[in-house]
Amino acid sequence: MQKKDCVSIKFCRLCNSKYLIKVFDLGHTPLANSYSKIKISKKLRKYPLKLNYCNNCGHLQLSHSIKPSKMFSNYLYKSNTSQKNFLHFKNYANEIKKKIKNNNAKILDIASNDGTFLNFFEKKKFFRLGIDPAKNLKKLSSKKGITQIDDFFTKKISENIKKNYGKFDIITANHVCAHVEDLNDFFCGVQNLLKNDGLFIFEISYRASVLKKNTFDTIYHEHLDYHALYPITKFVKKFNLNVINFKTPDAQGGSLRVYTSKNKNSKNYIRLKKQILKEKKQLDLFKANTYKRFEKKIINCKHKLNFLIQNCVKNNMKIAGYGAAAKTTTFLNYFKIPEKNIKFIFDDNKLKQGLCIPGTKIKIVNPSNLNKAKIDILIIFAWNYAETIINKNKKFKKKGGKFLIPFPNPRLI
């Protein structure tokens, strides 16, 4: 386990090559989820946030890694927080259930959070096990009747799990691979616990979507990797796993769901080949210049947004934000919007209310205060929930308020 708080990544996390090229520099930012009281928030330590491209295997990753225990031991994000996420997990679980033929199948969810995903697998029909380092979430899972181990998933832990519970029919890991410090060790653990006819399904944020939707704000220290299908297909082979299918669900701003198995047979061989070709030729994902161009585009967006906000301030408009997700930290710290211009940020997550966006003095408050606060402009930092937020706050619009959507082109509606 990493000893220092912050270490530079010198070798590619997938192929171990040293041919890493710096392609996007987001400066120094505090940890995206380190919500704190006002006195501490401004003093939080900042760490370098840069992207490196591997010229050998085409993988995109951060230049520095932060000690995991600094980031994940008391997590304020709950997977059932939004209705959209809840439905995503429900559909995803239903899809997996259709693939399971045997009774009493065993499922292991890595980074099980508050047990929302596992809870879609009926207690009577499945053996459900979760593992997640966040101690505060273990209690929530146990209320759902789910056994949850409060630790990081490693090869070593997989040995204990095998001893106590045997091997699994299904292993899932949703939006966690990019958080894992040692991916090789993690995948060894999966290989160790997966039955020969079992499925390991993992969802990761898809680099193609980040580029398409300009979602640079999903770049923060917890996300070490920005995956694409081609490099990951080569990577899993090291662990006797084969990519047998993929999907690109809309969740988390655009995801890649990868189905792997120890069995090589795939009915989707042509589809997989086509997608890899698309990544290479059409999307240009495997050239360092693609990411340098991306950086320029974001800088352009930063200038436009700051100009728009300055204009609103000149006209004495009162501005607030909506959505205190981790990406709001990257957004505010990289875009350097003067904090005096943003009164507060509304967010439904009660665990965050009363705290500040890391690195700023901007307080997170309960959205029920919105209509009393006399706000003129509401910046939707949770751009992926823009529609829901606008629909929920019709009264604000009726009273003359305007929403500011920051991506892909900053605009007022």
Ligand SMILES: [Zn+2]
């Ligand atoms: Zn590589």
